[in-house]
Amino acid sequence: MKSIDGLQFAEMISMGAYHLKQNADYVDSLNVFPVPDGDTGTNMNLSMTSGAKETAANVSAHLGKTSQALSKGLLMGARGNSGVILSQLFRGFGKSVEEKEVLTASEFAEGLRYGVETAYKAVMKPVEGTILTVAKDAAAVAVETAAAETDLVQLMEAILTEAKASLKRTPDLLPVLKEVGVVDSGGQGLVYVYEGFLACLKGEELPERTVVQSMDELVSAEHHRNVQGFMDTADIEFGYCTEFMVRFEDDKTKNHPFDENDFRLQLNEMGDSLLVISDEEIAKVHIHTENPGNALSCGQQYGSLINIKIENMRQQHMDIVGDQSAGKNTPAKKVPYAIVTVAMGEGIADLLKSIGASFVIEGGQTMNPSTEDIVKAIQEVGAERVLILPNNKNIVLAAEQAAEVIGIEAAVVPTKSVPEGLAAILAFNPEADVTANAKSMKAAASVVKTGQVTTAVRDTSIDGVAIHTDDYMAISNGKITIATPSLDTTMKSLIDDMITEDDEIVTVIYGEDVSKQDAEQMVAYIEGQFEHVEIELYNGKQPLYPYILSVE
Amino acid sequence: MSIQMENDYGKIDITNETIARIVGEATIECYGVVGMASRHQIRDGLTEILRKENFGKGVVVRNAGADTQIDLYIIVGYGTKITEVAYQVQSKVQYTLKKTLGMTIGSVNIYVQGVRVTNL
Numbered sequence: 001m002k003s004i005d006g007l008q009f010a011e012m013i014s015m016g017a018y019h020l021k022q023n024a025d026y027v028d029s030l031n032v033f034p035v036p037d038g039d040t041g042t043n044m045n046l047s048m049t050s051g052a053k054e055t056a057a058n059v060s061a062h063l064g065k066t067s068q069a070l071s072k073g074l075l076m077g078a079r080g081n082s083g084v085i086l087s088q089l090f091r092g093f094g095k096s097v098e099e100k101e102v103l104t105a106s107e108f109a110e111g112l113r114y115g116v117e118t119a120y121k122a123v124m125k126p127v128e129g130t131i132l133t134v135a136k137d138a139a140a141v142a143v144e145t146a147a148a149e150t151d152l153v154q155l156m157e158a159i160l161t162e163a164k165a166s167l168k169r170t171p172d173l174l175p176v177l178k179e180v181g182v183v184d185s186g187g188q189g190l191v192y193v194y195e196g197f198l199a200c201l202k203g204e205e206l207p208e209r210t211v212v213q214s215m216d217e218l219v220s221a222e223h224h225r226n227v228q229g230f231m232d233t234a235d236i237e238f239g240y241c242t243e244f245m246v247r248f249e250d251d252k253t254k255n256h257p258f259d260e261n262d263f264r265l266q267l268n269e270m271g272d273s274l275l276v277i278s279d280e281e282i283a284k285v286h287i288h289t290e291n292p293g294n295a296l297s298c299g300q301q302y303g304s305l306i307n308i309k310i311e312n313m314r315q316q317h318m319d320i321v322g323d324q325s326a327g328k329n330t331p332a333k334k335v336p337y338a339i340v341t342v343a344m345g346e347g348i349a350d351l352l353k354s355i356g357a358s359f360v361i362e363g364g365q366t367m368n369p370s371t372e373d374i375v376k377a378i379q380e381v382g383a384e385r386v387l388i389l390p391n392n393k394n395i396v397l398a399a400e401q402a403a404e405v406i407g408i409e410a411a412v413v414p415t416k417s418v419p420e421g422l423a424a425i426l427a428f429n430p431e432a433d434v435t436a437n438a439k440s441m442k443a444a445a446s447v448v449k450t451g452q453v454t455t456a457v458r459d460t461s462i463d464g465v466a467i468h469t470d471d472y473m474a475i476s477n478g479k480i481t482i483a484t485p486s487l488d489t490t491m492k493s494l495i496d497d498m499i500t501e502d503d504e505i506v507t508v509i510y511g512e513d514v515s516k517q518d519a520e521q522m523v524a525y526i527e528g529q530f531e532h533v534e535i536e537l538y539n540g541k542q543p544l545y546p547y548i549l550s551v552e
Numbered sequence: 553m554s555i556q557m558e559n560d561y562g563k564i565d566i567t568n569e570t571i572a573r574i575v576g577e578a579t580i581e582c583y584g585v586v587g588m589a590s591r592h593q594i595r596d597g598l599t600e601i602l603r604k605e606n607f608g609k610g611v612v613v614r615n616a617g618a619d620t621q622i623d624l625y626i627i628v629g630y631g632t633k634i635t636e637v638a639y640q641v642q643s644k645v646q647y648t649l650k651k652t653l654g655m656t657i658g659s660v661n662i663y664v665q666g667v668r669v670t671n672l
Contacts, residue, residue, distance in 0.1 A: 034581065034640075035647040078633040081583045081640050091631050122629025124580040124587055132583075370558045394556045397655065414619075 001152045001201060003102040006066035008200075010059045013070055016196030017052035019206050021045045023192050030185035033130065033176050034081060040185035043080025047087060048193065050077020063103050067094040067111075082186035085119055085131050086193075092118025105155045109146035112139040112159070129174030131186030137166035138194070156198045163191050219243070219275060219286045238271040238288040241311045242295050246283045249303040258283065258302045266298050288313065337430055338383030341421055342369055342391050342399075345542025348418055348509060356425045358383065364542075368395050374402035378410070385409040385434050387441065391421040393478075411438035413445065416478070417452070418540075419507065419550030420445035449503075451476050451494045451549035456483060472546070487514075491522060491547050498551050499530050506533045507550040509540035514547065522547070555655065566653065568613045575622060576607030578648040584637030589625040589665035619658040626662060630669040638662040 004012070020027075020041075027041025054073025060066050071094040074087035092115035097103055103111070116139045119132060126132050141162035142155060149155050170184040171177040177184055199206045248258055263283065264276045271289030278284070283302070289295050292310045299305055341357045343349055344364035352360050359377045363369040369377075378386050386408060390399040393416045403410035411434045415421040427444035429437060456471045463480045467473060471483040474494035482493045499506060506526060510519040516539065523535050540548060555566040576588055588602040588610035602610050612623040622645065628637050642660040649655045 034644050037643070075631070075633055078636050080636070084632050084636050084640070085583050088629075088632060118631070122586060122632050123583050124585055127581055368556050368558050368563070372559070397555065398557070400656075401654070 002150055003104050004063065004108070004152060004201075005102045006060045006063040009063050009066050009103070010055050012197045012200040013052050013055050015200040015206065016193040017045075017048040019196035019199070020048050020189055020192040022206070027185050027189045027192070030182045030188055032180050032182060033174060033184065034127070039080060040082050041189060043083045044086060044186065044189040046079045047074055047077050047083030050074065051087070051090065053077075062101050064094075064098045064100050067097055070094060082131050082189055085135075085186065086190070088119040088122055089115040089135055092116070105150050105152050106146040108152060109139070109142035109155065112142045115139070127174065129170040129172070129177060130184050131190050133170065133173060134163050134166045134184070134187035134190050138163040138190075153198070153201045156194070156201050160191070160194045160198050163187075163194050167191050236314050238273075238290050239312060239314045240290065240292045241273075241286075241288055241313050242271075242292040242309070243284075243286045244296060244299060244308040245306045246285070246299040247303045247306055248281060248283070252301065252303055256301050263298070263302070267295055270295050270298075335381065335383045336385065338378065338381040338386045339389065339425060339428060340374065340377050340381065340386055341389040341415075341425070342374075342395055343418055343421070343542075344544070345511065345540045347539045347541035348548075351509070351538055351540065352418075352421065352425065355422065356428055357389075363395070364392055368392065369398065371398045371401040371405070374399055375406055378402065378406050378408075383408070386411075387428070387434065387437055388412045389415045389421045389424055389441075391415050391418050409434050411435060413438050413441045415445045417450040418509065418548055419448050419450045422507070422550065423448040423552065447552055449477055449498055449551040451498050451547075451551065452545050453487065453491055453494060453547040453549075454545045487546055492525060494547075494549060495522075495526055495529065498549065499526070499533065501532070503530075503533055503551050505536070505550075505552050506530075507536045507538065509538045509542070509548040509550070511540055511542045511544070511546045511548075513543075519547075555653065569608055571613050571622075571649070571653070572608045572611035574648060574652055575611050575613075575624065575645050578644050579611075579624060579626060579641050582637065582641045582644050584628050584632040584634075585626050585641060586629045586668045587627045589627050591623070591625045591663070591665075620655070621659050621661065622657060623661045623663065625665045627666040627668055628664055630667050634664055634667075638664065 024041035024045040027044060028038045031038045031040040051070050051074035054076070055066060055070045058065070058069035067090070071087065071091040074090050078084045078087040093111040095118065096111045096114035097107060100107060116136045119135065120126055138159045142159045145155055145158040149158070167183050167187045170187055171182070174184065196206065258278070260276060260278045260283070264274065267274055267276065267285065267287055270291060271287050273286070273288040275286040276283060283299070285295070285299060287295050296305060296308070335358070338358040339356055340359045340361065341352055342361045342363045343352055344362060344367065349360040349362070358381045361369045361373055361377050363373070374388060378388075386406065388399045388403055388410065390396045390412065396412065396414045399412045403412050413424050415424050424441040424445040427441045429440065432440070452475045453472055454475070456467045456469055456473050458469055460467050465480050465483055467480070467483040471485055472487045472490035473483040474481050474490050474497070476494060476498055481497055482490055484490050508519065508523060519537060523537050526533065526535055542548070555571065557564045579585055579588060588607055590602060590606075590609045591612060592609070610625040614621045614623070624641065624645070626641065628634055641662055645660045646657060649657055
């Protein structure tokens with residue numbers, strides 16, 4: 001075949017799209033890059049199908065016009081990274097062959113090369129070992145081959161051979177592929193498209209679904225995909241990774257003819273991550289199931305079992321995460337509700353406990369507890385449901401992670417200071433569920449104004465306030481308002497700033513560096529300035545913050 | 553503002569600049585993104601494509617913590633499907649932060665500051 005016209009090209013597109021569609025699931029299973037979400041095949045299929053539809057609707061004997069329709073369809077339907085790249089490849093191709101009524105081998109090769117060039121222009125930092133690399137290598141061979149070869153079938157053979165070879169090399173270029181033991185999913189998708197092209201040029205039928213050669217590759221992709229799903233050992237639903245082969249025996253298959261689809265359906269009931277591959281003599285099975293025995297019996301209907309391997313994935317996972325607690329007995333008695341919070345200073349801890357906190361983790365500024373600390377605290381309390389109050393914005397994240405992994409009903413009330421924490425705990429309702437409590441406690445925390453006085457550790461200027469080392473800084477709702485060398489002046493200024501006509505309750509918590517006498521003088525000052533407010537004074541014994549002020 | 557974590561051995565502080573850098577690197581690996589742009593185009597020069605050391609100008613990290621929001625200012629290649637490129641950037645950024653910092657973020661907002669036309 002020396003040339004193709006628009007109609008033939010449209011046929012090629014249709015066949016390429018069809019072949020890709022048939023194998024989209026397999027492409028999905030390979031998807032680990034750039035994000036292992038297993039949708040590359042689906043996305044490429046949708047993109048290519050959109051391209052093929054537009055081509056079919058606007059088919060013309062003029063090849064340039066047909067390929068314009070293809071690039072338009074691809075652009076409109078582009079989905080996912082590989083879809084966008086596919087659309088760029090054929091946009092360049094279309095641009096290069098725009099004026100051509102028919103295409104010769106060398107023009108076809110030039111089109112592919114131009115497509116690759118176009119595709120590379122749309123990315124700042126191309127990652128090699130992807131569909132881009134496969135397209136590039138294939139196009140380079142196309143140009144080389146077309147210099148001597150005028151037959152399009154021969155050319156397409158050469159292109160496909162190189163595309164497959166390049167695909168095989170992708171794990172060497174992209175470490176994440178090697179790690180998981182798969183080839184690039186987008187590259188594989190492109191190979192399917194090219195396979196469709198070649199089959200069309202040869203006038204051959206394509207197999208319904210190409211047999212996947214490497215079971216190992218599939219298994220490792222399945223495992224990887226499965227691992228993405230859970231972080232906690234308890235989340236493993238099907239605990240045993242089971243692999244075996246069935247060697248068919250005539251006397252058994254006589255009564256029970258083997259049907260791969262039926263067999264797959266039977267196994268599908270028993271677990272997930274199922275893979276079944278078979279030929280005339282053997283079926284190979286991989287499944288994650290809770291009852292490996294059932295899966296084995298199911299296989300035994302058809303013959304004898306060989307190469308059996310069963311692994312306990314919970315044990316494996318526990319070994320990996322070092323999770324000893326999963327085996328331990330949980331406390332026999334459980335309290336229905338717990339409030340776990342974070343604070344510094346004995347006095348504050350007592351205060352929090354006196355109003356309802358179940359556990360106070362020591363921590364705060366410069367000493368943030370980790371997710372693990374929070375998890376341990378919750379486990380120590382042994383509650384059925386838990387509310388976590390971090391009392392510091394830097395701990396919110398750790399608290400949320402703890403809530404995620406703890407495995408019981410949990411919510412975080414994102415309190416940013418001790419006064420907010422106090423207000424939140426007071427709004428707690430033991431009758432309400434976790435979500436409702438979190439909501440009302442968050443609302444309660446939001447109406448409290450927090451003031452804090454602490455010392456500066458270095459010279460700086462923040463929020464327009466010049467600060468010198470050892471100055472006392474006043475922080476009102478997270479914003480520095482004043483810094484002076486005198487604790488008294490700073491605190492009084494903070495009081496003046498924060499308290500307004502509408503406020504009713506003022507709570508002063510003094511730290512370990514302040515005497516009771518000084519604190520009482522401060523209360524007297526507030527009484528003198530603001531007659532309408534009710535004042536409470538606590539000895540928080542907290543370090544670093546001489547005063548914490550709560551106004552509501 | 554920074555992200556703080558603590559483990560048995562000590563404390564880890566990750567500055568916003570570092571997060572911006574990680575986000576920036578992940579972004580430019582995305583297909584269709586030809587560059588990061590400054591969020592103050594007028595002040596910093598029109599549609600200037602940022603260099604690596606300036607990624608911070610095109611990445612804004614707000615509200616360290618669970619409701620962290622990230623604003624990204626990018627320039628995309630002409631002829632790509634912009635919505636799809638933006639979506640890819642969002643998912644790549646989410647994934648990368650989860651993987652490298654164990655951090656889940658609230659949202660990734662993409663501002664397409666320009667389209668670069670390659671001479672075709």
